[in-house]
Amino acid sequence: MGDEDWEAEIIKPHVSSCVPVFEKDRYSSGANGDTFNRTPASSSEMDDGPVRRDHFMRSGFAAERSLGNRDAGESNKRENTTTMGGFGVGKSFGNRGFSNNKFEEGDSSGFWRGYQDGNDSEASWTSRRGGRGSFRGCRGGFGLGSSNSEYEHGEGTQRTGGLFGSRRPTLGGAGNGDTYQRRSGSGSGRGGYKGFNEEVITGSGKNSLKSETEGGESGDTQAPKITYIPPPPPEDEDSIFAHYQTGINFDKYDTILVEVSGHDAPPAILTFEEAHLCQTLNNNIAKAGYTKLTPVQKYSIPIILAGRDLMACAQTGSGKTAAFLLPVLAHMMRDGITASRFKDLQEPECIIVAPTRELINQIYLEARKFSFGTCVRAVVIYGGTQFGHSVRQIVQGCNILCATPGRLMDIIGKEKIGLRQVKYLVLDEADRMLDMGFGPEMKKLISCPGMPSKEQRQTLLFSATFPEEIQRLAGEFLKSDYLFVAVGQVGGACKDVQQTIIQVGQYSKREKLVEILRNIGDERTMVFVETKKKADFIATFLCQEKISTTSIHGDREQREREQALGDFRCGKCPVLVATSVAARGLDIENVQHVINLDLPSTIDEYVHRIGRTGRCGNTGRAISFFDPESDNHLAQPLVKVLSDAQQDVPAWLEEIAFSTYVPGFSGSARGNVFSSVDTRKGKSTLNTAGFSSSQAPIPVDDESWD
Numbered sequence: 157m158g159d160e161d162w163e164a165e166i167i168k169p170h171v172s173s174c175v176p177v178f179e180k181d182r183y184s185s186g187a188n189g190d191t192f193n194r195t196p197a198s199s200s201e202m203d204d205g206p207v208r209r210d211h212f213m214r215s216g217f218a219a220e221r222s223l224g225n226r227d228a229g230e231s232n233k234r235e236n237t238t239t240m241g242g243f244g245v246g247k248s249f250g251n252r253g254f255s256n257n258k259f260e261e262g263d264s265s266g267f268w269r270g271y272q273d274g275n276d277s278e279a280s281w282t283s284r285r286g287g288r289g290s291f292r293g294c295r296g297g298f299g300l301g302s303s304n305s306e307y308e309h310g311e312g313t314q315r316t317g318g319l320f321g322s323r324r325p326t327l328g329g330a331g332n333g334d335t336y337q338r339r340s341g342s343g344s345g346r347g348g349y350k351g352f353n354e355e356v357i358t359g360s361g362k363n364s365l366k367s368e369t370e371g372g373e374s375g376d377t378q379a380p381k382i383t384y385i386p387p388p389p390p391e392d393e394d395s396i397f398a399h400y401q402t403g404i405n406f407d408k409y410d411t412i413l414v415e416v417s418g419h420d421a422p423p424a425i426l427t428f429e430e431a432h433l434c435q436t437l438n439n440n441i442a443k444a445g446y447t448k449l450t451p452v453q454k455y456s457i458p459i460i461l462a463g464r465d466l467m468a469c470a471q472t473g474s475g476k477t478a479a480f481l482l483p484v485l486a487h488m489m490r491d492g493i494t495a496s497r498f499k500d501l502q503e504p505e506c507i508i509v510a511p512t513r514e515l516i517n518q519i520y521l522e523a524r525k526f527s528f529g530t531c532v533r534a535v536v537i538y539g540g541t542q543f544g545h546s547v548r549q550i551v552q553g554c555n556i557l558c559a560t561p562g563r564l565m566d567i568i569g570k571e572k573i574g575l576r577q578v579k580y581l582v583l584d585e586a587d588r589m590l591d592m593g594f595g596p597e598m599k600k601l602i603s604c605p606g607m608p609s610k611e612q613r614q615t616l617l618f619s620a621t622f623p624e625e626i627q628r629l630a631g632e633f634l635k636s637d638y639l640f641v642a643v644g645q646v647g648g649a650c651k652d653v654q655q656t657i658i659q660v661g662q663y664s665k666r667e668k669l670v671e672i673l674r675n676i677g678d679e680r681t682m683v684f685v686e687t688k689k690k691a692d693f694i695a696t697f698l699c700q701e702k703i704s705t706t707s708i709h710g711d712r713e714q715r716e717r718e719q720a721l722g723d724f725r726c727g728k729c730p731v732l733v734a735t736s737v738a739a740r741g742l743d744i745e746n747v748q749h750v751i752n753l754d755l756p757s758t759i760d761e762y763v764h765r766i767g768r769t770g771r772c773g774n775t776g777r778a779i780s781f782f783d784p785e786s787d788n789h790l791a792q793p794l795v796k797v798l799s800d801a802q803q804d805v806p807a808w809l810e811e812i813a814f815s816t817y818v819p820g821f822s823g824s825a826r827g828n829v830f831s832s833v834d835t836r837k838g839k840s841t842l843n844t845a846g847f848s849s850s851q852a853p854i855p856v857d858d859e860s861w862d
């Protein structure tokens with residue numbers, strides 16, 4: 157989908173938004189004020205008018221719409237809010253007659269079976285509704301006639317769709333493309349791009365490199381000054397090495413087929429000992445509770461240790477982070493990295509980039525864990541936090557820099573980081589990092605002054621999904637003889653996740669969600685929705701239903717996002733409503749359920765979302781609401797994902813897939829089908845994990861990748 161299509165998608169007839177916004181004072185929140193057990197207030201912020209390029213125009217405004225705490229200065233902004241939305245008028249927010257609900261029997265297997273059976277039609281569900289009057293909170297309502305319609309169209313930034321069709325131009329309006337201006341805050345119409353997940357990149361047409369955090373500091377009064385300093389992670393050893401248990405299916409990883417393509421691939425290793433890591437690293441691995449390698453580790457570790465570039469694709473939750481961290485650290489130890497000193501310009505040996513703040517923080521914590529007791533210092537920097545804080549972290553010494561792309565480019569622009577010493581460049585969620593949203597920034601990164609050429613550095617790309625187009629683009633980043641490791645089906649879903657797809661029309665989604673959540677009880681559940689507004693809306697709705705819920709999305713302030721994640725992690729809020737900002741990489745213990753209240757627009761996103769459960773050999777469940785009005789484009793790839801993961805495929809879904817079958821459909825449209833192989837189509841070998849691959853030489857024409 158090109159830009160024009162994107163335009164067509166997001167410029168819709170006027171639909172009013174009715175996001176309840178809350179005044180801080182009225183919250184009946186928990187200790188941290190971040191849960192949603194609150195009394196709704198109101199806000200004129202809800203009247204967004206026509207849903208257009210909201211985030212192009214309102215990057216600063218966005219913050220005001222988020223729920224929860226905010227800095228004192230910012231909270232003042234909401235005092236004059238007027239009522240626009242709330243609860244109650246909507247016809248679809250009435251009582252549900254659950255008395256006949258078969259799911260109330262408490263038998264979980266029955267519940268799931270029942271759910272599949274009861275999957276049926278919207279009509280059958282609406283007939284179960286009782287007649288309770290709507291909840292009346294404020295003026296407006298959840299179900300204002302058009303009910304969810306605003307969410308079906310609004311905030312198209314959340315949409316993805318293949319390579320260049322899914323996201324907005326990264327440097328919107330920049331003109332020269334050299335300007336990175338983040339969260340300019342004033343809605344001054346500079347244009348720009350509110351990233352699908354997290355970063356705000358706007359272009360003013362000036363040749364400047366300006367941080368979202370700098371507004372106040374640099375005298376740009378239009379930009380809000382971001383003062384948030386994340387609390388330091390606990391320093392005690394127990395916390396550093398805290399981990400959860402591998403699940404009953406961990407050993408089954410060994411049976412997954414692994415494909416290695418590219419020439420002269422080193423053989424896989426079967427044990428950590430075979431990696432010949434130094435004693436400190438081995439100690440850290442043991443303290444982390446790792447006794448056995450996962451398949452992606454068996455293959456990737458020797459490849460990286462051999463100095464080869466790598467594109468690795470392995471199912472969600474199967475240990476990709478350690479697969480790159482351990483060999484990189486081993487190299488650094490071998491090279492005798494000395495503790496970096498306090499310096500104004502730091503020159504890290506390794507840069508790791510990931511698309512979301514929470515994910516990069518998680519990777520940093522893993523890096524800190526595995527480098528414990530060594531001279532290697534890892535640092536994390538990401539948007540939404542005080543820029544000065546990032547600088548202070550870096551100047552104290554930095555061997556491994558973990559960063560989100562926006563903050564990384566800012567810090568490079570401020571000359572706090574020199575790139576000359578970079579030997580390892582890691583892109584986690586690499587397909588996301590190379591797509592339309594972040595691809596241009598990554599290209600800038602590799603062409604920054606001082607950045608060693610791809611021949612001089614080692615580049616490592618990891619993800620659970622690798623669309624063919626992205627694989628082709630990746631050639632620009634990788635040496636021509638890079639190796640490709642595919643554990644299982646490229647882009648396939650984790651088999652430990654029991655997937656259920658049910659047909660639910662948009663007007664029935666909320667009540668069905670409540671039914672499911674009531675049956676789930678306190679088990680940790682992530683509920684994915686398609687837009688930020690809807691995340692707030694659903695979280696608020698669930699709290700009204702007395703289901704303790706929090707939310708995470710790109711319009712929440714970073715402090716709120718971290719608080720939300722913390723509340724979810726510790727079980728204080730067992731339900732987390734999220735946009736795709738939380739779809740990738742997050743490794744949260746005990747997430748037993750994922751619910752796609754809205755299906756994402758691409759199958760890859762679906763695979764990542766459901767991969768928040770069923771991690772590391774544990775089992776999980778994912779249930780997805782399929783709305784035939786809007787999700788038919790996903791039927792075909794869904795059938796493939798389900799059958800590849802040996803899941804039941806509903807007959808109705810097959811029918812839809814068949815009726816919407818597009819011959820030659822290969823993936824650039826919204827419901828893109830993942831790649832099945834290394835796109836170089838070289839000779840490859842299929843092995844079960846643990847057995848070395850044969851090496852198949854493949855001539856690769858470098859030019860064909862550039």
Ligand SMILES: Nc1ncnc2c1ncn2[C@@H]1O[C@H](COP(=O)(O)OP(=O)(O)OP(=O)(O)O)[C@@H](O)[C@H]1O
Nearest residue numbers: 446448449450472473474475476477620741743772
């Ligand atoms: N060899 C191992 N033994 C035990 N636990 C492991 C091992 N490797 C990784 N883990 C644990 O498995 C969990 C998932 O790992 P990780 O987050 O790296 O998965 P991932 O493949 O990157 O997933 P995603 O695709 O969702 O990003 C983590 O808690 C990690 O500590």
